[in-house]
Amino acid sequence: MSDIIRIGMLGCGTVGQGVLRILHETAGTIERATGHRIEVVKVLVRDLQADRPGVDPSVLTTDPEEILGDDSIDIIIEVMGGVDPTHDWLLRALGHGTSVVTANKQLLARHGPELLAAAEEGGSELRFEASVCAAIPVIKVLRESLLAAEIDSVMGIVNGTTNYILSEMRGNGMSYADALAQAQDLGYAEADPTEDVGGADAAAKMAILCSIAFHTRVLIDDVPYSGIDSLQSEDVDIASELGFVMKLLGVARLVDDAVSVRVHPALVPADHPLAAIGGADNAVLLESSMVRQIMLVGPGAGGTETASAVVSDVLSILGSRPGSFLGGALADAGRPMAADDALESAFYLRLEVADEPGVLARVSSVLGESGVSILTVLQRGEGDSARLVMILHRSPEAQVAEAIGRLAEMPEVTAPPVLIAVVGSGEAPR
Ligand SMILES: NC(=O)c1ccc[n+]([C@@H]2O[C@H](COP(=O)([O-])OP(=O)(O)OC[C@H]3O[C@@H](n4cnc5c(N)ncnc54)[C@H](OP(=O)(O)O)[C@@H]3O)[C@@H](O)[C@H]2O)c1
Numbered sequence: 001m002s003d004i005i006r007i008g009m010l011g012c013g014t015v016g017q018g019v020l021r022i023l024h025e026t027a028g029t030i031e032r033a034t035g036h037r038i039e040v041v042k043v044l045v046r047d048l049q050a051d052r053p054g055v056d057p058s059v060l061t062t063d064p065e066e067i068l069g070d071d072s073i074d075i076i077i078e079v080m081g082g083v084d085p086t087h088d089w090l091l092r093a094l095g096h097g098t099s100v101v102t103a104n105k106q107l108l109a110r111h112g113p114e115l116l117a118a119a120e121e122g123g124s125e126l127r128f129e130a131s132v133c134a135a136i137p138v139i140k141v142l143r144e145s146l147l148a149a150e151i152d153s154v155m156g157i158v159n160g161t162t163n164y165i166l167s168e169m170r171g172n173g174m175s176y177a178d179a180l181a182q183a184q185d186l187g188y189a190e191a192d193p194t195e196d197v198g199g200a201d202a203a204a205k206m207a208i209l210c211s212i213a214f215h216t217r218v219l220i221d222d223v224p225y226s227g228i229d230s231l232q233s234e235d236v237d238i239a240s241e242l243g244f245v246m247k248l249l250g251v252a253r254l255v256d257d258a259v260s261v262r263v264h265p266a267l268v269p270a271d272h273p274l275a276a277i278g279g280a281d282n283a284v285l286l287e288s289s290m291v292r293q294i295m296l297v298g299p300g301a302g303g304t305e306t307a308s309a310v311v312s313d314v315l316s317i318l319g320s321r322p323g324s325f326l327g328g329a330l331a332d333a334g335r336p337m338a339a340d341d342a343l344e345s346a347f348y349l350r351l352e353v354a355d356e357p358g359v360l361a362r363v364s365s366v367l368g369e370s371g372v373s374i375l376t377v378l379q380r381g382e383g384d385s386a387r388l389v390m391i392l393h394r395s396p397e398a399q400v401a402e403a404i405g406r407l408a409e410m411p412e413v414t415a416p417p418v419l420i421a422v423v424g425s426g427e428a429p430r
Pocket of ligand 1: 010011012013014015016044045046047048050078079080081082085103104105130131134300301302303306
């Protein structure tokens, strides 16, 4: 690479404008540290007239060929989002030896292995720190610092919107709908929050994290997910009384060398490191027998925060040669996906039952017959009905599912059972 690094940028919205601002403000530092001067030579947009304060209009174009067809461009920054046409464009650039930095989690979670293979063939680099947890340097830590640490579990609060909503439900007793409306007012949640609250956004991020942590190919379709949109605030409250905190968690672990990964609401003990992550922050807890626990915490979204991760990827490319060992960080170890019946979990179970003598005994006996034992029971009567809340000991999930199916059919059980996984080092608060 010459002293001047020529950059083409695809997109100039919230993140793109942040990238231009950071590159401008830190140009001197970058040149002193790397010996390179960075020049953004072309920026692709749809609408040339849109308001972009501080952006030099002469670099803007609506013609992608001015970037993709320009062999003098060293690095392409993709901050336009979407899977089409970015997929074809980035494959082409990487295949021609142009390194790419992207913030696009949906693209990576669907086509990451294919793009990394194109980079390997083209002798280019693909970097995507900003695609997961914005400013938190978790991909870099996994790809570089912990490459040989044999990570065996990755647990994360990887969606800030849902963490904000759950924190407000717990801390301020808000309903789900009110907390969501407040998150939208404050700009934490999109006008259409489906991807966030339904768990799809977190699933895309977990697919990327898991691929890098376990050196294997995991795509978004491999990640079952459920969100917080059907959670009842009473379960958040009862969990809190029992010493737990409700979180939307991404949980990935190796089970007999197979990969188990999913996203779901979960209870964590109040003294668990992830329980303390409030507001819209993100956190990723990495575990390995070599390093025990490492937790990374910080802002998981925001234009400047995301842009800072994009710029840091550009600098990493300047600091490493194409074809170095980093390019092979996803070298496929060929791990299979773990079968669901291989998994064990502890659970929170809430049952609404008729307030009759012997109900608790009958419920306990159904659970016992399925080999599921009870750690804690909370029983409350309200008129003719009663509420049973239980923390179930860690058991094979298939056995718990069978027991819940039988409980749901008992005439004394008056509403569908609510079952939420309990995740953490123990099954109950220490
Ligand atoms: N915002 C965040 O906090 C955040 C956090 C993490 C990751 N990300 C990721 O970063 C990427 C960018 O997000 P953003 O918030 O900056 O989006 P944005 O504000 O909507 O900006 C998108 C930019 O791309 C341009 N664009 C979109 N489609 C195009 C097309 N087909 N041809 C040409 N230009 C096109 C738009 O042009 P116009 O300006 O002409 O409309 C705009 O400049 C996404 O992948 C997103 O998931 C964002």
